[in-house]
Amino acid sequence: MLKALSEKDLYEKIVELAVRRGFFWQSYEIYGGVAGFVDLGPLGSILKKNIENKWRQWFILKHQDFIVEIESPAIMPKAVLEASGHLEHFTDPIVECLRCGRKFRADHLIEDAIGKSVEGLTPHQLTEIIKENNIKCPSCSGQLSEVRTFSLLFRTTIGPYSENVGFIRPEAAQGMFVAFKRVYDSMRGRMPLGIGQIGKVGRNEISPRQGVIRLREFTIMEVEFFFDPEKPKCPFISEVENDEIRLITAENKLKGIKEPITVTIKGALEKGYIVNEWLAYFMALAQKFVRELGIPFNKQVFEDKLPHERAHYSSQTFDQLVKVSRWGWIEVAGHSYRGDYDLSRHMGFSGKDLTVYKQFSExxxxxxxxxxxxxxxxxxxxxxxxxxxxxxxxxxxxxxxxxxxxxxxxxxxxxxxxxxxxxxxxxxxxxVKGKRFIPHVVEPSFGAERLLYATLEYAYTVKNGRVILRLPRDIAPISLAVFPLVSKEPLVSIAKEIYENFKKEGLRVIYDESGNIGRRYARADEIGVPLAITVDYQTVKDNTVTIRNRDTWEQVRAPIKEAYVKIPEYLRYRLEFKDLGVPLKK
RNA sequence: GCGGCGGUCGUCUAGCCUGGACUAGGACGCCGGCCUUCCACGCCGGCAAUCCCGGGUUCAAAUCCCGGCCGCCGCACCA
Incomplete structure (x- = not known):
């Protein structure tokens, strides 16, 4: 234990690197910091954008004829969250012990004490039940306070009238449900239809203490996928049906088994573990997407949430978990079957028709x-x-x-x-010749900052006492480093020219001539630059350069002209390192 | 929000118990220069901390006391 405390764990090393090299740090540091908020630095913001773009490729661009991306505001009027149920359900009733100060979920406390469900009762009613049954603090038997509610929603006001209450959205989803009809119309009545969004959300966590893992403001990447419940089949399921996923099933959880089983997508559907093909399809994609961030399949698992663990809108939810050093399995995505809950609610509360019409052939x-x-x-x-x-x-x-x-x-x-x-x-x-129906919704929803952290953790390796961030080369914030072997002419001028040319190609490139070549390689490795080009004296003679592989430290020699063409291909995983040139003898 | 522990250059840390010699020391890093024909080399110079913030005790506070903020651990919480 002492050893564990004195030795830095991986989390601490990542945080230290992140702060020092500009991936992320706690926000408002100079004012003492505020828990639950982070800034992304120069490298972190590129890395996050690259992760977002990869998500976009997997979830939007792959299906661009029927899944589209929108942006909606982060601030929502009260009416939307009333309809969505968040105002009611995103609130916890809390009692405080007047003696020891401990806080408890009032409903849980009462249910434990009297063994009856008190779901949906008001704080006032809960207070009455506590009095009637003379319920005391389970920790110290002290007197309990009145029940009050704690809302996880960030509240604000819209415009000059304080009664016009607004909230920061707790999920991007509601913006997409509310805009469903507009998107549906602009997509000329496409069904099925997916609406995706990347955006900031806010949840006023009581006590977030896990750094970048548990934030009060974070980025969500989610798709609301609308389909006809009478046509729940996913035509792409054959692409993924043989993919294996690791599932912690509800069935096993009830038996107390927390070990995942490995099944194919096909098997999971046949056995009824996953209730819908689209949900299964997106889970399969989700697994591959996360794999491409460098997190292996065996460090990912999908956990079926039991009814009481699920959000109010969901009839089935899988948490997609990845293993990280300090906290074990953390949720990076939720995959939910939301049914017609949201559209029905918004239809009822807004009085607007959110159904779609389908015509029968006869x-x-x-x-x-x-x-x-x-x-x-x-x-x-x-x-x-x-x-x-x-x-x-x-x-x-x-x-x-x-x-x-x-x-x-x-x-x-x-x-x-x-x-x-x-x-x-x-x-x-x-x-009839057709009918109106409320589409059902399946939702894959990712937390970007958690993915960013997990990505860094899986990329972090140490070689010969030096840190190498083995980030997948298509998401590394800097793609290429260009160095003169020594900071002398004509090497410097040649290297600078190469640097400029790669910049013109649209790559993120760094040029460095300070210190010696070893130090420059080390600095580049530490921020995960996949390739380094070095201009040496042979370059002056024959216009070839050496290209160094971050992960193996191997080098090849290639004509500069070839490098301009091949390096972008390498970064897209279309070429391997050995294809870049001839191996360099040491 | 409660309890325990902690907070010193960008990072890691020495000093704190036992107040004064601390103009807060070192290492790494970073910047500039020299050197250098491939992996954090060497040398020179520099940057960088009013010791988390506020208050108190004292002739004197990084050091002792109180409050706040932040972090870690435990409790609670985490739709």
Whole structure:
């Protein structure tokens, strides 16, 4: 234990390197810092953009005819988060012990004490239950405070009126649900349709203490994928069906088994471990994407979340976990089946039609839910407003009213909130040429900063006492270093010219002539520059340079002209190092 | 938010217990120069810390005391 405390762990080494070389550091340092916020430095911001671009390749560009990217605001009006359920569910009821000061989740505490579910009760009701049952602090038996709520949402106000409350979004998803109809229309009614977004989100964590791993403001990369629930098949599943993934199944978790099983995507679908093909497809892509960041398959696992562990909107969620040194398995992505929860809620709360229409090839008989008024109950309860209500009902869209009833538990007509008892819902057979439906949604959602950290951790290696960041060469923030062997003419001029030419090719390049060649290689290795070109005296004679491999320290010699063409190919993994030139004898 | 421990150049650290000789020392790094024909070489010079912030005790505070901030560990929390 003492040894563990005195020796630096990998996390500390990464943080030290990150701070020193400009990947990331704690924000607001000169004012003492604030927990849960980081700045990305010059190298970190490039690395993050490269990770984002790789995500883009895997999730957007690969499917660009039907998955598109948008940007929506980080600040949301209250109404959106009311509809999404975050205002209600993103809040924890908390009680404090008046004696020892410990804080507890009030609902958990009560459920433990009286063995009954108290889900959905107000803080006031919870306080009453605590009093009635004389529940005390489980730690010191002290008196408990009133129950209050702690919201993980960052609150602000919009404009000059303080009653106009807004929040920083806790996920990018809601912006995409709210904009669904616009995107759907601009994509000319494409179904299935994916909407992706990369953006900052905020969650006001109570006590984030895991550096870059647990942030109050971070970047999410997510796709909301909308499809017809009657056509849940993914046409690309054959591309990935033989891929193996490691799954911690719900079944095994309930038995207390936390070891993952290895199954093919096909097997996981057949056995019902994964409920939907699209979800499975995105999980397969997710695994490959993370693999390309340098995190091997056997350091990744998907954990099926049990109902009580899932977010309010989800009917199945897999956490995608990767192994890191200090904290073990951390979640880098969530893969959720959100069903029609979000669109239904927004339809009910906004009163806007968010269904899509599909036409049948020929008329079909379908079962349709139809809502009508329960006139008897209505007339008895509201004899005076009866006619007004009937009138209002007749003017409204019946599908939207159905959604409103499901989302809110009531429909507002002529100023009255009418619960389900005022309506009749019948399933009727109809012969129609098409129908409207609410798309279902599957969501792969990644945390960019966690991926960035994990990427650094897997890249970090030590060779001969020197640090080498073995970043995948297509995401390394700097692609190439150019050095004169010694800082003398004409080597310097030649090296600078080569440096300029690579910059013109659009590469991120560094030029360095300080110190000696060994030191320059070492500095480049430490920030993960995959290749280094060195101009030596032979360059003066025959226009060849040496190219050095960061990972092996091997060198090849090649004509400069060839290097301009081949190095970009190497960086895209289209060439291997040996293809760059002839091996150099030591 | 509670409890324990900690916070000194960019990084790692010496000093703190036992207040004064500290103008806060070193190493690495970084910058400039010399040297150098391939892996943190050598030499010279330089940059860099009002010792986390604020208050107190004292003739005197990096050092002792109190509060705050931040970090680590444990508890709680983590849709």
């Amino acid at each position: 008329s079909q008989e379908v079962l349709v839910e139809e809502i009508s008024l329960n006139h008897e109950v209505l007339e008895r309860s509201y004899p005076e407003e009866y006619r007004k209500i009937v009138n209002a009902f007749s003017k409204r869209d019946k599908n939207i009213m159905l959604a409103e009833l499901k989302a809110k538990g009531y429909i507002e007509l002529a100023g009255k909130r009418l619960g389900p008892e005022f309506f009749k819902i019948a399933k009727v057979k109809k012969v």
